[in-house]
Amino acid sequence: MAKPKKTPRPKAETPKGFRDYFGAEVTQRTEMLRDIAGVYHRYGFEALESSAVETVEALGKFLPDVDRPNEGVFAWQESEDDGAGDWMALRYDLTAPLARVYAQHRNDLPTPYRRYAMGPVWRNEKPGPGRYRQFYQCDADTVGSASMAADAEICAMLSDTLETVGIPRGDYVVRVNNRKVLNGVLETMGLADEGQRDAVLRTIDKFDKVGEDGVRELLGKGRLDASGAFIDGVGLSDDQAGPVLAFLTSRGADAATTVANLRAAVGASQIGVQGIDELEQIGDLLAAGGYGPDRIVIDPSVVRGLGYYTGPVYEAELTFEIFDEKGRKRQFGSVSGGGRYDDLVKRFTGQEVPATGVSIGVDRLLAALREKGRIRTAERGPVVVTVMDRDRMADYQAMVAELRNAGIRAEVYLGNPKNFGNQLKYADKRNSPVAVIEGGDERANGVVQIKDLILGAQIAANATLEEWKERPSQYEVARADLVAKVREILAEQAG
Amino acid sequence: MAKPKKTPRPKAETPKGFRDYFGAEVTQRTEMLRDIAGVYHRYGFEALESSAVETVEALGKFLPDVDRPNEGVFAWQESEDDGAGDWMALRYDLTAPLARVYAQHRNDLPTPYRRYAMGPVWRNEKPGPGRYRQFYQCDADTVGSASMAADAEICAMLSDTLETVGIPRGDYVVRVNNRKVLNGVLETMGLADEGQRDAVLRTIDKFDKVGEDGVRELLGKGRLDASGAFIDGVGLSDDQAGPVLAFLTSRGADAATTVANLRAAVGASQIGVQGIDELEQIGDLLAAGGYGPDRIVIDPSVVRGLGYYTGPVYEAELTFEIFDEKGRKRQFGSVSGGGRYDDLVKRFTGQEVPATGVSIGVDRLLAALREKGRIRTAERGPVVVTVMDRDRMADYQAMVAELRNAGIRAEVYLGNPKNFGNQLKYADKRNSPVAVIEGGDERANGVVQIKDLILGAQIAANATLEEWKERPSQYEVARADLVAKVREILAEQAG
Numbered sequence: 002m003a004k005p006k007k008t009p010r011p012k013a014e015t016p017k018g019f020r021d022y023f024g025a026e027v028t029q030r031t032e033m034l035r036d037i038a039g040v041y042h043r044y045g046f047e048a049l050e051s052s053a054v055e056t057v058e059a060l061g062k063f064l065p066d067v068d069r070p071n072e073g074v075f076a077w078q079e080s081e082d083d084g085a086g087d088w089m090a091l092r093y094d095l096t097a098p099l100a101r102v103y104a105q106h107r108n109d110l111p112t113p114y115r116r117y118a119m120g121p122v123w124r125n126e127k128p129g130p131g132r133y134r135q136f137y138q139c140d141a142d143t144v145g146s147a148s149m150a151a152d153a154e155i156c157a158m159l160s161d162t163l164e165t166v167g168i169p170r171g172d173y174v175v176r177v178n179n180r181k182v183l184n185g186v187l188e189t190m191g192l193a194d195e196g197q198r199d200a201v202l203r204t205i206d207k208f209d210k211v212g213e214d215g216v217r218e219l220l221g222k223g224r225l226d227a228s229g230a231f232i233d234g235v236g237l238s239d240d241q242a243g244p245v246l247a248f249l250t251s252r253g254a255d256a257a258t259t260v261a262n263l264r265a266a267v268g269a270s271q272i273g274v275q276g277i278d279e280l281e282q283i284g285d286l287l288a289a290g291g292y293g294p295d296r297i298v299i300d301p302s303v304v305r306g307l308g309y310y311t312g313p314v315y316e317a318e319l320t321f322e323i324f325d326e327k328g329r330k331r332q333f334g335s336v337s338g339g340g341r342y343d344d345l346v347k348r349f350t351g352q353e354v355p356a357t358g359v360s361i362g363v364d365r366l367l368a369a370l371r372e373k374g375r376i377r378t379a380e381r382g383p384v385v386v387t388v389m390d391r392d393r394m395a396d397y398q399a400m401v402a403e404l405r406n407a408g409i410r411a412e413v414y415l416g417n418p419k420n421f422g423n424q425l426k427y428a429d430k431r432n433s434p435v436a437v438i439e440g441g442d443e444r445a446n447g448v449v450q451i452k453d454l455i456l457g458a459q460i461a462a463n464a465t466l467e468e469w470k471e472r473p474s475q476y477e478v479a480r481a482d483l484v485a486k487v488r489e490i491l492a493e494q495a496g
Numbered sequence: 497m498a499k500p501k502k503t504p505r506p507k508a509e510t511p512k513g514f515r516d517y518f519g520a521e522v523t524q525r526t527e528m529l530r531d532i533a534g535v536y537h538r539y540g541f542e543a544l545e546s547s548a549v550e551t552v553e554a555l556g557k558f559l560p561d562v563d564r565p566n567e568g569v570f571a572w573q574e575s576e577d578d579g580a581g582d583w584m585a586l587r588y589d590l591t592a593p594l595a596r597v598y599a600q601h602r603n604d605l606p607t608p609y610r611r612y613a614m615g616p617v618w619r620n621e622k623p624g625p626g627r628y629r630q631f632y633q634c635d636a637d638t639v640g641s642a643s644m645a646a647d648a649e650i651c652a653m654l655s656d657t658l659e660t661v662g663i664p665r666g667d668y669v670v671r672v673n674n675r676k677v678l679n680g681v682l683e684t685m686g687l688a689d690e691g692q693r694d695a696v697l698r699t700i701d702k703f704d705k706v707g708e709d710g711v712r713e714l715l716g717k718g719r720l721d722a723s724g725a726f727i728d729g730v731g732l733s734d735d736q737a738g739p740v741l742a743f744l745t746s747r748g749a750d751a752a753t754t755v756a757n758l759r760a761a762v763g764a765s766q767i768g769v770q771g772i773d774e775l776e777q778i779g780d781l782l783a784a785g786g787y788g789p790d791r792i793v794i795d796p797s798v799v800r801g802l803g804y805y806t807g808p809v810y811e812a813e814l815t816f817e818i819f820d821e822k823g824r825k826r827q828f829g830s831v832s833g834g835g836r837y838d839d840l841v842k843r844f845t846g847q848e849v850p851a852t853g854v855s856i857g858v859d860r861l862l863a864a865l866r867e868k869g870r871i872r873t874a875e876r877g878p879v880v881v882t883v884m885d886r887d888r889m890a891d892y893q894a895m896v897a898e899l900r901n902a903g904i905r906a907e908v909y910l911g912n913p914k915n916f917g918n919q920l921k922y923a924d925k926r927n928s929p930v931a932v933i934e935g936g937d938e939r940a941n942g943v944v945q946i947k948d949l950i951l952g953a954q955i956a957a958n959a960t961l962e963e964w965k966e967r968p969s970q971y972e973v974a975r976a977d978l979v980a981k982v983r984e985i986l987a988e989q990a991g
Contacts, residue, residue, distance in 0.1 A: 011553045021544065052515065052630050157897070411539075
């Protein structure tokens with residue numbers, strides 16, 4: 002028979018910009034999602050899992066202007082026979098699918114509709130260090146309510162969520178702002194020229210980076226940036242720039258002071274006054290629920306997302322410091338953001354539907370908890386029952402069955418048992434806490450050897466210390482006491 | 497200003513062959529996956545979450561033979577600049593990605609590598625009723641062990657898993673067979689012609705449907721099927737067909753009888769004897785672990801998957817009866833299958849790596865539990881605090897905060913509060929157990945009204961019965977007793 006032609010071997014590689022998650026990385030995220038879902042559920046939100054695939058038409062935003070609508074999304078065209086050549090794409094967030102689902106099922110869904118969703122989203126972007134093309138989002142939105150109580154509720158829920166997953170009070174703050182206040186400020190300034198308005202908005206977006214003085218310069222004549230380049234200013238007079246700076250720096254010692262400062266900044270602007278009234282309402286509702294300024298504050302310096310949202314915006318920031326990759330201290334920063342947007346469903350139905358919601362960056366939150374040592378990076382492995390005599394595999398299986406029935410994570414060594422050293426190396430690689438050994442002698446005497454691998458490693462690392470030497474890390478116990486002894490060692494290790 | 501041109505509204509539709517999952521559908525699956533992961537973890541398996549996207553090259557199986565490799569998978573071509581024009585695809589199962597991951601990371605992974613994976617997979621197939629293009633798989637595989645203990649362990653784990661998710665012993669059976677035994681049977685028959693061999697294999701695949709007599713006819717001269725059409729037979733003599741029928745019907749009252757029957761069927765075939773020895777080993781190991789024939793049996797009539805796998809195959813079947821869509825009784829059938837396959841990693845590395853694993857159909861298992869009434873199809877909604885006076889929203893928020901802090905799922909009504917009837921309709925749509933009402937009078941008297949909505953609905957449905965009329969479904973309690981009374985009603989409803 003002729004040998005089949007050899008085809009070159011495929012490369013075993015994760016596609017560029019994607020990654021695999023192993024062991025504790027997966028289980029810790031699963032646990033965090035479960036905890037977050039628990040809070041969302043307690044607040045009356047319902048789970049929704051929409052399909053990962055949407056028509057490009059329903060996703061919107063990325064409509065094809067060329068042959069291939071793959072800017073920003075992963076998209077493909079259905080073959081003519083089963084999809085009439087429709088373009089399909091992977092969802093790029095969880096909000097666009099919510100809009101589609103709500104428009105499609107609005108007659109069956111309650112109004113208001115509180116829903117949460119968690120799962121991967123995909124972005125067809127140039128991958129960079131730490132930037133992946135598939136990542137998790139974890140959203141909660143209330144569709145169909147114009148009430149500020151909906152926004153206040155989301156802020157309270159965000160605060161509860163952070164504390165539930167392990168960020169203690171004092172290590173985070175939820176900041177609230179309102180797009181309408183900014184609109185009021187712009188109205189007060191009386192900028193007739195739209196180009197100038199846009200330039201002011203872009204400048205406000207830089208407040209995080211350049212601060213009050215930087216914004217003043219950029220609104221006026223311009224500014225030398227750190228690299229020595231001169232950035233042209235918007236060309237406003239100091240008087241004209243006043244309301245913007247008053248807005249950005251209006252946060253006072255308490256909510257009342259902040260609100261008073263804001264009222265001064267927006268003057269007689271109706272939309273501005275409305276925005277401030279909304280912020281006051283949110284503040285009152287949160288205070289009534291017991292959410293004080295140690296958790297949620299009105300902060301006009303929150304500018305991220307102001308362009309996208311139509312009313313209140315909110316952001317959760319972790320306030321503790323970490324060391325960045327260059328060893329410099331910096332605040333951990335934002336882990337969640339959201340706000341009110343009112344054109345969610347309109348593109349489908351023509352009807353305006355008010356909505357407000359939040360998205361939590363689960364992977365960033367996990368990174369924060371690991372950074373603070375609040376979750377272990379390595380998971381404890383299973384108890385390993387070693388194989389001394391391959392013909393007695395049934396005996397070893399009976400041991401692991403006993404251990405598992407007692408709720409103890411356990412496995413029998415399934416590799417080639419010839420070299421016993423390999424079995425202990427395997428246990429080490431698995432991060433196993435305990436190894437069980439039963440050779441012919443033990444069998445004859447009705448006993449097993451139980452090795453405390455954690456203590457054993459500590460003794461090995463500190464071999465010169467007398468105190469270690471005296472502590473045994475291996476025990477011989479009656480076969481009948483296997484489960485009890487293993488449980489005892491595990492409890493000691495955990496304590 | 498000129499009005500922007502109107503573009504036609506996009507359709508709000510789930511893409512063809514996809515669906516959305518709401519509320520309990522999502523949470524029940526999440527809970528089931530958590531329970532299954534718990535068992536897998538206890539057996540020493542490690543979580544793995546690979547990317548949903550793979551290169552078509554790594555996925556294999558569906559290599560492009562035309563311009564567009566979208567047969568069976570959803571695939572697209574990367575743009576030249578960021579992926580050198582590689583073809584990418586959504587994974588169609590969790591085994592192909594495991595092969596890629598193991599080949600890529602084999603130097604860092606323990607050997608043997610026990611891993612579990614759960615998540616959606618995608619198939620580019622013609623959608624049909626109840627057949628979706630995105631569905632969940634839930635796999636566990638052991639890579640790098642040739643030991644039958646690995647197969648026995650997977651069978652035991654499958655049995656434990658089914659009981660853990662709520663299928664009691666007696667309502668399921670795990671059946672084990674071995675491809676090598678069939679190979680031995682074919683060898684014994686001495687079929688020289690490959691076409692005839694294939695025809696025999698195809699006939700064996702029909703055993704489930706046509707039974708022993710049907711297979712005998714199809715191996716011989718042929719058979720009239722139910723529609724009256726005559727199906728040509730393979731053309732074997734009764735003597736020649738004997739071993740196949742002996743193989744298929746060799747299951748005896750106990751494992752020893754089955755094994756003896758199988759030995760007769762394979763005669764002197766070396767591969768056949770090896771297959772039977774493997775089955776015996778698996779049986780011994782399972783018996784040692786306490787897994788008797790009430791849970792796991794050796795059953796040569798398991799033919800599904802015999803073509804794909806290289807050694808042991810296993811299948812979990814639910815044995816209780818359900819009514820199908822036509823009202824006929826039938827067995828629920830298979831919810832899981834797996835087996836040993838040894839060419840997993842070879843395409844990447846050239847090295848043969850033995851592997852064995854199982855896949856659980858989570859959605860079918862959920863359907864089975866719903867069918868048996870073991871999980872509720874509708875979830876209990878939140879307690880709804882109604883809004884009698886929109887200016888006192890802060891008071892209502894304080895009530896829900898109290899309820900939530902006591903661990904009770906609760907929300908305030910966020911729609912337009914004008915029409916109180918709409919608020920109760922909303923509570924009904926949410927499947928709420930309790931509504932809380934506090935109008936001006938209640939406020940003045942320091943009390944709240946608490947409506948038991950479940951009892952209320954029962955009374956409404958049985959309005960003529962005196963006994964119902966006498967039971968109150970609405971209580972007035974002191975505001976301070978809100979949480980205690982709600983908790984009491986919820987406990988009564990649950991009991």
